Amino acid sequence: MAEEKSFTEKTSAGDTSIGFDYQYYYFLHRILNLGTGQSVGLEIKDDVHTELDADFNILYQVKHTVQTNAAGAPIALSELDADLWKTLYNWSQVISDKVDGREEITEQLKFVDKTEFHLVSNKSHSKSNTFLQLVVDYQAGDGDFEPLRAHIDYLTSKTQDAGIKKYIEAVAQLDLTVRKKFFEQLRFELECQDIIGRVKLSIREKIIDLEKIDGVFERLDSRIRSDNFLAVKSGQSIRISFEEFASRYSKIFDDARSKKLVYHRFEPDLPEDIFAQRFIKRLIEIDAVTPSDDELAVKYTEHKLRATRNLDRWVQDGDIISDEVEEFHDDVFAQWENEFEGSFEEDDNLKEVAAAARELLKILRRERFKLNQTDLDIRFSNGELYYLSDIGRIGWHRDWKNNV
Template sequence: MSAIKTIQEQHTAGPQAIGFDYQFYYFMLLALDLKFGQKIGFEVKDDVHIDKEDGTTTLYQAKHTIIKNSKGNPQNLTDLDIDLWKTLSTWIDFINADKSSDFLNKHTFILVTNKSENNNDFITTLNTFKTDNNSDVVKLKIDELASKTQDETLKKYFKKVTKLSKSKLGVFLKKLTIETGEDEIIDKIKKKILEKFYQENLVDPIFESLSSNLNSAKYLDIKAGQRFEISGEDFGKRFGKCFKVATELKPLPKRNLPVLLPDDLESQVFVKQLIDIGEIQSGSNYIRDYTTHMLKFLNEFSYWSDENFVLPTDIEEFKRNSIQIWINEFRSKYRQIERQINNGSSIEDLEDDIKSLGIEIVDYIRKQDLSIQGFSALGIEFSNGYYYTLSDNLELGWHFDWNNKYKKE
């Protein structure tokens, strides 16, 4: 079995595949910061590139390893790392292919890797050069590294770098950046999304939609023989729909907690109001149902508020709009009653009519499917529960004279 396993491992490309994924996700990370006037490309001029509005281009090489060190972190980027020197050699080929200095003057070079930087003498020397501009020291360091290896491929890469003219080498080194420890790339993309939309519950849906659509677009463009490049202006047109989840109406989360009913259901103010107009009778099973609707709403509403799913301003607007619906219907139904009272009729003489109209108001309000700003409708059960809550708090009522009848209690 061990021999079979060895053959299987030789014919699988897991580490190589994750390397391509790493390049793609790094492309996605950069695309999230793309500005108008810029264009980003994947596997066009390099692993990733960005053409800027001033006519310059940044080339990115993204290198990933799955090999861990003794501490469980990605292996170090050593002085003799083949990915490092192959990348520099490739960029030197680009420079040498251009007989003028136009390419070098218009390009910057960034190597990105998840490998750790730990006592890398070349990176230390490079950073020192950017302060003192002494390229001779860099050449000496490269010659020293070449003497430490018998790998002919590495020696070839070293030689190619040191053969660059002193002036070009100086410009190249100034424009060269090596970024190590660029790991957990998906988490960094999600953090970037969170920084843009500020709502954690939107991060995963946006990430999934954007990564899926970018990947599909990449496949289709390359399959059609086209370059996969996206301008800042085109990004919104082609992939703006991926961010619609941030503006689309969505349901509020529900926990469906158990409801603990009070011992004396009929002592609740909202139940008294309904009994008084004859909408329900004392002892009715509906009292338990209505109380359940109210408590279910209160359980979830407290959760939405405490966890900041809804803002205080959203809550105030929700309440104001909900009460306004009731006010409009209340005024409409009781307009004639109000005229009769103003003309000398007593409320007692109009009690039967008032109760009938009160029931009509309840029936109308129960048909309302309320919604909180930015979210889809709550549903009839929760909407009814909210109105029972307002009624229980004596913020609205059904009887024409509810404000006097119940606030005296």
């Protein structure tokens, strides 16, 4: 027996949110399968739509359910399913839309002839769904529409749900020739559950190595979500062509195919006491940071964390090996050692020592270090210096080893 939900659970936005995400990721999946001259839109002509060559459209209604059967799998699509008939109803209204100039049957036929209608859902197939089987039989058979027409009439009388009855009747009211062509153009993509897996498979088919797929997915997902948000905010519709996709996002794929390292984005977890870090203390002792400059201390800490987190991620992803990381640290240490030696005079006073130390820091901050054929950017290179200082391997003051 199903557990009764509380009012709060019933009104939770979780079910709606996952439905929107499911629709978005299907949109992303369709983008990755575009061909030259084609485009994909989100919530313009339908939940998702694709414009193909020769003025041919594919409309996608994308339906997600969180309801499960006794085995824990998504429920099946029944022949009186509200999602099914509301979808067919919506399409019947699109087909006969007077505002779009399709009041006449000839115009409706032209539209249906150049349109496919896809219902996409994570719901499963049902052997008891006679309606879907009759649709398949009609499409594969000799064009006899009568069994399907008669079954639709039967479903109208069978249902006790006034809303579903209205939906079925609206479909049945389409002109017979239009209706027959409409059902020829219907497609059902059921059991489409692992939509993110489909997106990643599409990325793999762009000749992306297995270990790079997650990184490409994260960058692409982040960029397209941001671009969609900005488009909606500025009042634009969300539509992208193959050419636009190639222009805006091809670098993500190029980076993944190259041997150059690609930076990963993340929100750094800052330590509770920024000024307790050893590398910050080293900067304070040469007056490169003041004990009250929170903003600068946070910025330098973020550089350090960005460098260390990316190094860890690259090792985990197999982009580099741990030996290369150690060699990288040694190379940076050697550059620091070369600059450190000779930076101070024996008779320098404390003020002159601090000034010379800041000059040493300034020189090394200009360096862009190199790792695995990649010239690292300034923030990363600076972060590496701060990391080596933080682990006690390098310093700036002449007497840094003697200072606490």
